[in-house]
Amino acid sequence: MVPLAVGFYPILAAARAIAGAEQNRSLDVILSQPVPRWHLPVATFAAFTIGLLEMVLLFALITWASAVAFGVDLDLGDMLAGSLNLLPLSLIYGALALIVSAVVRQPSLVTGIAGGALVLGYLTDAVGKIAADVDWMADITPFRFYGSAIENGLDAADVGVLLAGAVLFCVISIPVFARKDIRA
Amino acid sequence: MSEDAIVCERLTKRYGKHRGIEDIDLRVHPGEAFGFLGPNGAGKSTTIRALMGFLRPTSGRAEVFGFDCWRQSVEVAKHVGNLPGDFTYDEQLTGWEVVRHVARLRRHDDLAFARELAERLEADMDRPLRHLSRGNHQKVGLVQAMFHQPRLLLLDEPTGGLDPLMRETFLDLVAEARADGATVFLSSHNLEEVHRVCERVGIIRDARLIATEDIGDLIRRALRHVRITAAAPIDPAPFAALEGAQDVHGDGTTLTLRLAGEVDALVKLAAQHEIVDLEIGRASLEEVFLSFYGRTENHVA
Incomplete structure (x- = not known):
């Protein structure tokens, strides 16, 4: 469930920063300044990446400290790898929320669509892993590239695919947002 | 450029x-x-x-x-x-x-x-x-x-x-x-x-x-609301004859009308009476549209 909880953070951040700002009209003030439109999705992507990094590092340290306090043998390096592994997967869905934000203007709709994709991906992956006759389902979502880093360490190739996907989504959101009518 | x-x-x-x-x-x-x-x-x-x-x-x-x-x-x-x-x-x-x-x-x-x-x-x-x-x-x-x-x-x-x-x-x-x-x-x-x-x-x-x-x-051309109160009863007819005057109502010493256009003639006409009070109010924007541009409506639509 942790990927679900963490994955919602960048979705909410993207919904608030773009669709939310359009809906509450603070986007009018921002775009009245000499700021190129591409700054908005890119800055939002940067902001939720930093926020996620802080979140997963804090999560790793608290979990590790709690484990140590209760005498559980947990390697800090493994714990950090497991937590950092949440980052690329969450970024994919955050960047998807950027694209949706560049199209619709209701933050709840952004959260619904991108959050729905996250939940659907999680469930599809879980079903595929449990039921052998539909095991292909585990291969069709971004969760395919979310291994068990806490046991096996970070897989550079998987992380690379997810990060590339997140960057691609962010890049796609730029022209989509640039063409958007910012309505009153 | x-x-x-x-x-x-x-x-x-x-x-x-x-x-x-x-x-x-x-x-x-x-x-x-x-x-x-x-x-x-x-x-x-x-x-x-x-x-x-x-x-x-x-x-x-x-x-x-x-x-x-x-x-x-x-x-x-x-x-x-x-x-x-x-x-x-x-x-x-x-x-x-x-x-x-x-x-x-x-x-x-x-x-x-x-x-x-x-x-x-x-x-x-x-x-x-x-x-x-x-x-x-x-x-x-x-x-x-x-x-x-x-x-x-x-x-x-x-x-x-x-x-x-x-x-x-x-x-x-x-x-x-x-x-x-x-x-x-x-x-x-x-x-x-x-x-x-x-x-x-x-x-x-x-x-x-x-x-x-x-x-x-x-x-100058916008509609105005005019209300004139005179010391003696006032005849509305000359006011109704003013260019741009509409809805002229006389009630003894009080006369009300709407005026589209210049006020000069109205003031000069009113000055022939002993005036107790004179109010000239600006029309709302909606009224300006109706009086001034209402006639263009057919061309606009």
Whole structure:
């Protein structure tokens, strides 16, 4: 469930920063300044990446400290790898929320669509892993590239695919947002 | 590049069920104060949003100081102070935080004029926006639009929520900006306010710019409500014969009428009586439309 909880953070951040700002009209003030439109999705992507990094590092340290306090043998390096592994997967869905934000203007709709994709991906992956006759389902979502880093360490190739996907989504959101009518 | 501050050529924006604007042709010269009059929903805000590059024109084009409003919106924004209708921003921030944020985005470090504006408008700049009245929101909006002393001020219904005293201060500030060479584009549905600031007005109704007028001409030809109270009974007939007189009612010593056009003849006629009281009230914008442009309605539709 942790990927679900963490994955919602960048979705909410993207919904608030773009669709939310359009809906509450603070986007009018921002775009009245000499700021190129591409700054908005890119800055939002940067902001939720930093926020996620802080979140997963804090999560790793608290979990590790709690484990140590209760005498559980947990390697800090493994714990950090497991937590950092949440980052690329969450970024994919955050960047998807950027694209949706560049199209619709209701933050709840952004959260619904991108959050729905996250939940659907999680469930599809879980079903595929449990039921052998539909095991292909585990291969069709971004969760395919979310291994068990806490046991096996970070897989550079998987992380690379997810990060590339997140960057691609962010890049796609730029022209989509640039063409958007910012309505009153 | 165009020398004009604002140029719209057949500017059209349609979206969904909303009408937007149709074929707006407009030129505002540098240093001019141009009033943009029309009822709510007529297309005033849509025009301003197209000028700011928020909306992509369906057809036609708009330029500000020679820069295309859609393709070169960053260049446009450098020269424009924009006050959106019903200004609002992150409600957690105080007025000063909003202004500092805008200043950072503009790379404009000097807040001296912002302080002067805030002081003169008596703006409450230290409390979060969520605790501010509509009038105080608007003051913060005016400070953020004007503090960088832009070449063009785009003001969408700027005095909404301001008390009469602050309205005067605002009108003084706009006059001073103009004296410093700024161009002003003021959208309003308040004829009096536009009269105070602007030399020319564009009148927009049902998405179309139906006229551009010298404000003096508009006021002279606009409908007025007249009420004359005389010391002795007053004959309505000569008043009904006046050019532009409508709905003339005489009730003993009191006479009421509506007058479209010059007041000179009316005053001279009234002066033949011993006048106890004379009231001449300005018509509302809606009435101006009805009296002055009602006849063009068939051409517009």
